[in-house]
Amino acid sequence: MPLVNMNELMAIATKNNLMLPAYNSTDIQMTLGIMDAFQRAGMPGIIQIAPTNIKVTGYEYIAETTKMAAKHYVTPFALHLDHGKTLDDVRQAVQAGFTSVMIDGAALPFEENIRFSREAVDFAHCYGVPVEAELGALKGKEDDHVSEADCHTDPAQVEEFCERTGCDSLAVSIGNVHGLEEKPKIDLGVLAEISKVSPVPLVLHGGSGIPFETLRAMRPYGMKKINIASDLRQAYIRAVAARYEKNHNEANLASVLLDARNAVSEMAYELAIEINKDVLIGKFSEQ
Numbered sequence: 001m002p003l004v005n006m007n008e009l010m011a012i013a014t015k016n017n018l019m020l021p022a023y024n025s026t027d028i029q030m031t032l033g034i035m036d037a038f039q040r041a042g043m044p045g046i047i048q049i050a051p052t053n054i055k056v057t058g059y060e061y062i063a064e065t066t067k068m069a070a071k072h073y074v075t076p077f078a079l080h081l082d083h084g085k086t087l088d089d090v091r092q093a094v095q096a097g098f099t100s101v102m103i104d105g106a107a108l109p110f111e112e113n114i115r116f117s118r119e120a121v122d123f124a125h126c127y128g129v130p131v132e133a134e135l136g137a138l139k140g141k142e143d144d145h146v147s148e149a150d151c152h153t154d155p156a157q158v159e160e161f162c163e164r165t166g167c168d169s170l171a172v173s174i175g176n177v178h179g180l181e182e183k184p185k186i187d188l189g190v191l192a193e194i195s196k197v198s199p200v201p202l203v204l205h206g207g208s209g210i211p212f213e214t215l216r217a218m219r220p221y222g223m224k225k226i227n228i229a230s231d232l233r234q235a236y237i238r239a240v241a242a243r244y245e246k247n248h249n250e251a252n253l254a255s256v257l258l259d260a261r262n263a264v265s266e267m268a269y270e271l272a273i274e275i276n277k278d279v280l281i282g283k284f285s286e287q
């Protein structure tokens, strides 16, 4: 089916009490592996790409190949821009056909973050594309970008931030980190406070490395989207490395890439099921 708007996906997640994993893709094999996993899990899915990945392929190429691939699945997929750092990132993604974007002004002071995010919202909403904004900075390594800042989202600022930016969802900093080098220290108390005042669904970045139990404990607090990148990238790299280890003369690239796609798919499926195990148990037993 055609790509769907993120608002529609969020509505499905809300109706079914799901937390949707949003998987970062790097190339078409990863995208296909992720799509296979969501279809197998019977869950709508989010595929996301950060501007750092644009070095590999441009926005249009990503949008067109994802649209083409999605046609072969009955599962609804949204294509999301992860960590748009500039308004130009947002413009290019929206114009290429992404069905959701993030604007990342988290490193800016409060008022500047509002102004910056508002500009992205005003642009994207003209095209009917929803915007995820971020309040509070995350520690850790995100591709080539390293952040030392570790600033929890202040619940007292959440309502004003969402109202003044007009954002459709909010990425929060509650002790979650980017990458696998820092250890997350999740503060569910802060999340509970945020959820009391947030008018929009919440997003967790840095889902890799957080125990499933902790992720599942976020469900009552408006958490709808869990970003996961490192787990799938490692699955891909390990699958390729295993083939090389097995045979240093390996030249069957198609077969190696299929292994990588399957490894990504397996990991994506397991994570989607684990994160939603508590709600899926009832669903599967009813069928």
Ligand SMILES: [Zn+2]
Residues within 6 Å of the ligand: 083, 142, 178, 205, 206, 227
């Ligand atoms: Zn992130």
